[in-house]
Amino acid sequence: PRLESWPLESVASVSARDRAGLGSLEAFSETGRLACFRYTVARVGEAKALAEAFAAVRAGEAAAAGNRSQHEAPEAAEAEAPARLGVLLRLLRFARPHLEVLALGVALTLGTTAAGLVPPYVTWPLVDEILAPYQNQVQQAREATGVGEAQRHERLEQVREKGAAPFSRVPWYLSAMLGAALLAWALGWAQGWVLARLSERVSADLRNTTYAHLHKLSLEFFSAKRTGDLVSRISSDTDRICYFLSDTLMDFVTDLVMIAGVAAMLFYMDPVLALVTLCSFPLVAFLTFRTRRRLSRGFLRGSRAWAEMTSVLADTIPGIRVVKAFAQERREVQRFRAANARIVEVNDRVNRLWTFFWPMVALVNQFGLIIAWAFGAWRVFDQQITVGVLTAFLAYIGRFYARLESMTRMANSTQRAAASAQRIFEVLDRVPSVPEPARPVQPGRLRGQIELSGVSFRFGNRLVVDEVSLKVEPGEMIGLVGATGAGKSTL
Numbered sequence: 001p002r003l004e005s006w007p008l009e010s011v012a013s014v015s016a017r018d019r020a021g022l023g024s025l026e027a028f029s030e031t032g033r034l035a036c037f038r039y040t041v042a043r044v045g046e047a048k049a050l051a052e053a054f055a056a057v058r059a060g061e062a063a064a065a066g067n068r069s070q071h072e073a074p075e076a077a078e079a080e081a082p083a084r085l086g087v088l089l090r091l092l093r094f095a096r097p098h099l100e101v102l103a104l105g106v107a108l109t110l111g112t113t114a115a116g117l118v119p120p121y122v123t124w125p126l127v128d129e130i131l132a133p134y135q136n137q138v139q140q141a142r143e144a145t146g147v148g149e150a151q152r153h154e155r156l157e158q159v160r161e162k163g164a165a166p167f168s169r170v171p172w173y174l175s176a177m178l179g180a181a182l183l184a185w186a187l188g189w190a191q192g193w194v195l196a197r198l199s200e201r202v203s204a205d206l207r208n209t210t211y212a213h214l215h216k217l218s219l220e221f222f223s224a225k226r227t228g229d230l231v232s233r234i235s236s237d238t239d240r241i242c243y244f245l246s247d248t249l250m251d252f253v254t255d256l257v258m259i260a261g262v263a264a265m266l267f268y269m270d271p272v273l274a275l276v277t278l279c280s281f282p283l284v285a286f287l288t289f290r291t292r293r294r295l296s297r298g299f300l301r302g303s304r305a306w307a308e309m310t311s312v313l314a315d316t317i318p319g320i321r322v323v324k325a326f327a328q329e330r331r332e333v334q335r336f337r338a339a340n341a342r343i344v345e346v347n348d349r350v351n352r353l354w355t356f357f358w359p360m361v362a363l364v365n366q367f368g369l370i371i372a373w374a375f376g377a378w379r380v381f382d383q384q385i386t387v388g389v390l391t392a393f394l395a396y397i398g399r400f401y402a403r404l405e406s407m408t409r410m411a412n413s414t415q416r417a418a419a420s421a422q423r424i425f426e427v428l429d430r431v432p433s434v435p436e437p438a439r440p441v442q443p444g445r446l447r448g449q450i451e452l453s454g455v456s457f458r459f460g461n462r463l464v465v466d467e468v469s470l471k472v473e474p475g476e477m478i479g480l481v482g483a484t485g486a487g488k489s490t491l
Contacts, residue, residue: 108191118180120395128388199245228311237420244417280368448474
């Protein structure tokens with residue numbers, strides 16, 4: 001064979017790469033590639049040792065002495081990182097084709113929230129201008145001293161006549177409440193329909209994109225994943241995301257806007273009382289933040305447990321004839337029970353944390369409501385606010401804490417959706433290990449003869465085919481016989 005050599009100072013770097021059982025050892029200068037050598041999987045260790053030794057020499061270090069193993073150390077298992085809520089923001093790319101529908105949904109959400117803020121505000125003048133003054137006059141007439149029963153009755157009738165004019169406004173206030181309630185219902189129905197329609201299309205696009213991307217991936221990816229796990233990602237995980245988009249996200253946005261609107265109204269009515277009343281909000285936020293990470297990790301484990309059970313079903317049901325032929329029914333039932341028990345175990349851990357979390361939030365909110373009553377009563381006694389203001393304030397604060405409690409209850413489905421989205425994007429972020437060639441070679445007319453000479457192949461670090469030589473003539477039929485895992489399908 002012809003030998004070539006280059007001065008050491010002219011070689012800038014040496015790299016060794018292998019893909020799908022074929023390795024490339026390349027030498028580069030400052031201006032370009034000097035040479036490229038091909039090698040089989042059996043020479044992976046030696047090629048990498050040469051590249052590392054050259055890098056050490058160029059760095060002024062001594063190459064490590066001793067023989068190097070031809071086999072690489074197995075990779076460490078990937079840590080199971082908790083799903084972050086930020087992964088849900090990546091779903092926005094699937095909503096871009098539907099921006100008009102999304103904008104309509106946002107407008108309907110704002111309208112629903114605005115209509116929901118009207119009834120508590122109307123109670124303010126209803127109490128202060130009509131009910132409270134009339135009640136005071138009635139009480140004075142009943143408690144008047146030195147008058148007879150007939151005179152007391154006459155005074156009460158006079159109070160009734162004087163109160164007829166202010167009470168004529170009550171139907172208008174009640175009509176405003178009823179109109180706001182009907183408007184909120186109509187806008188809420190339209191909002192639900194629009195966002196549900198949007199979520200279905202986003203979920204359909206997500207399923208289509210994920211399924212299409214699976215077909216672009218190399219066989220190496222499918223050899224490392226179980227069929228049931230992939231089926232679970234496209235079916236169960238996308239369905240969970242659809243539920244989150246159509247139900248949880250819609251309620252979350254509505255609650256968030258309502259909380260912001262209620263807070264603005266509270267500070268408009270009495271900033272001091274609003275600050276004291278909302279003192280429990282930071283505590284609820286702290287509890288949510290501390291619980292979110294543990295819930296996320298638990299839901300991710302739950303998704304993997306469901307995928308494992310789906311894999312058992314995917315393995316057993318299509319191959320039920322084989323199971324019965326070898327009398328393995330009891331073994332398969334035990335496998336399913338073990339996978340099902342794993343789901344129960346994981347869900348028990350999540351439920352233990354979740355059932356403690358949201359009652360604690362409800363308790364903190366009750367403390368906030370008691371503080372609002374106590375401080376509000378003191379403000380009325382101190383003549384800083386009226387009873388009408390306190391009544392409207394308590395109506396608003398009740399809605400505030402109800403929405404806040406509703407948002408904390410959504411942490412369950414939100415973390416489940418985040419775990420599902422992470423599993424979906426694990427597929428979408430995967431690139432093929434054997435990409436399609438940019439400029440494929442046109443082989444022309446083929447004879448049909450196949451010849452393998454010293455072929456080796458591996459999956460990861462596992463050598464499957466080792467130095468196989470084979471020649472198949474056109475029209476010839478051969479049979480491959482070997483034990484399970486011997487490499488028949490790979491060949």
